[in-house]
Amino acid sequence: MSHTTSTPVDPKVFRDVLGHYPTGVVVVTGREADGEILAMVVGTFNSVSLDPPLVSFMPMKTSRTFERMLNCSSLCINILGGEQEDIVLTVAQRWENKLDGIDWFPSPSGDPVLSESVAWIDARIATTVEAGDHWIALCEVHDMAVTNPVSPLIFFQGGYGSFVCTSLMARMDHEILPAIHAAHAARSDVEDLANEIGCEVVVFTAVSCDEMAAVLSATGPGVDRGLGLAGRVPMVPPIGDTYLFDHGDTDQQRWVDKLRGAPEEVKQVHRDRLEFVREHGYLVSFLPSEGDSAYDDLRRATREYDTARLTPSQERRIRESIASSAVDYRPRPLTDDDTYDIGSLLIPIRDANGKHSMTLRLAQLPAGRTGAEVKGWVLRARRVAELLGAPTRTGTAA
Numbered sequence: 106m107s108h109t110t111s112t113p114v115d116p117k118v119f120r121d122v123l124g125h126y127p128t129g130v131v132v133v134t135g136r137e138a139d140g141e142i143l144a145m146v147v148g149t150f151n152s153v154s155l156d157p158p159l160v161s162f163m164p165m166k167t168s169r170t171f172e173r174m175l176n177c178s179s180l181c182i183n184i185l186g187g188e189q190e191d192i193v194l195t196v197a198q199r200w201e202n203k204l205d206g207i208d209w210f211p212s213p214s215g216d217p218v219l220s221e222s223v224a225w226i227d228a229r230i231a232t233t234v235e236a237g238d239h240w241i242a243l244c245e246v247h248d249m250a251v252t253n254p255v256s257p258l259i260f261f262q263g264g265y266g267s268f269v270c271t272s273l274m275a276r277m278d279h280e281i282l283p284a285i286h287a288a289h290a291a292r293s294d295v296e297d298l299a300n301e302i303g304c305e306v307v308v309f310t311a312v313s314c315d316e317m318a319a320v321l322s323a324t325g326p327g328v329d330r331g332l333g334l335a336g337r338v339p340m341v342p343p344i345g346d347t348y349l350f351d352h353g354d355t356d357q358q359r360w361v362d363k364l365r366g367a368p369e370e371v372k373q374v375h376r377d378r379l380e381f382v383r384e385h386g387y388l389v390s391f392l393p394s395e396g397d398s399a400y401d402d403l404r405r406a407t408r409e410y411d412t413a414r415l416t417p418s419q420e421r422r423i424r425e426s427i428a429s430s431a432v433d434y435r436p437r438p439l440t441d442d443d444t445y446d447i448g449s450l451l452i453p454i455r456d457a458n459g460k461h462s463m464t465l466r467l468a469q470l471p472a473g474r475t476g477a478e479v480k481g482w483v484l485r486a487r488r489v490a491e492l493l494g495a496p497t498r499t500g501t502a503a
């Protein structure tokens with residue numbers, strides 16, 4: 106392959122193109138021999154090597170702060186959080202006394218860790234490599250810790266932002282507006298259902314293959330509204346079966362795969378539920394002996410999920426705790442004379458396009474009811490589901 110002499114790149118184009126690539130933001134701190142505190146905002150920080158542990162950043166050759174840092178016996182790299190944009194502006198604009206008025210505490214090596222930083226890394230410059238108008242400062246890592254695991258600050262196209270999980274980006278109400286309209290048009294029927302059975306009734310809609318949102322809820326007399334699920338719930342088994350049951354194998358496999366690490370029999374329960382709802386048009390879950398408190402973990406996890414700005418690791422932990430519920434999700438037909446403690450009753454709502462984008466969920470149901478009574482709830486709930494969407498398929502409640 107032959108190379109022709111490359112044409113010089115226009116600096117404006119260089120900046121523009123690379124401005125489309127985001128970076129994190131760190132503040133590198135250090136101390137001079139006389140105790141003077143140094144600090145510098147850096148967007149070129151990177152992890153380099155695990156063995157030995159090395160990180161790097163790239164100071165401009167004109168940086169006076171870095172010139173002074175070369176004489177420091179140690180440096181501390183502070184990874185900034187999404188709420189620390191003001192610190193960047195303060196530090197980057199000052200010539201000296203860069204941390205005046207900013208809260209910090211000393212790292213093990215004694216260099217400043219800014220309060221609220223996501224993490225700190227104690228390091229020592231091992232080598233500086235010349236790289237055009239910058240240096241590459243290669244640093245040995247001596248100690249490090251995460252002190253505030255929030256979403257990090259991100260610098261992109263000259264502006265600041267923070268990391269948001271893809272599933273959370275779908276949290277735009279206009280996307281679920283049609284479902285909100287459909288649900289509110291049938292509001293009185295939903296309220297009647299909650300009052301007649303004496304339970305909580307919630308209409309959920311799928312926001313994406315990863316998330317459902319509550320668009321309407323009603324509670325019967327004496328039912329605790331505060332015990333419901335959160336407004337947004339991640340679509341991880343057991344949540345989402347009434348949405349995915351008529352999807353293709355790939356989507357269903359992806360959904361079951363969200364139970365990473367779960368035993369095969371647990372995954373099979375959720376595959377069986379997809380089959381059951383396809384055949385019968387409803388799903389129930391059964392409460393264990395501890396009763397409705399078996400849902401406590403699920404409630405807590407969905408509430409936590411509902412607070413935006415989760416980091417991916419927090420989201421993973423929440424998804425795992427949802428999957429490890431004590432509720433019995435094994436699908437089985439109801440027998441008329443047996444008594445049941447039903448945890449939840451789900452009916453997929455078929456919309457005008459023939460898709461099951463919405464779900465009717467009944468919870469906090471009266472305990473110790475016969476199979477015949479529960480089948481009565483199914484038929485009653487199915488009529489409301491028909492009003493909420495286009496007519497649903499007519500399955501049998503058995």
Ligand SMILES: Cc1cc2nc3c(=O)[nH]c(=O)nc-3n(C[C@H](O)[C@H](O)[C@H](O)COP(=O)(O)O)c2cc1C
Nearest residue numbers: 145146147148149163164165168169170171197260
């Ligand atoms: C978001 C952001 C990222 C920056 N990244 C770098 C960087 O990677 N390297 C660098 O030398 N300066 C970077 N700067 C500029 C420095 O923070 C500082 O303003 C510059 O080094 C000049 O200051 P000094 O002469 O006091 O060192 C960045 C500034 C901002 C606001």
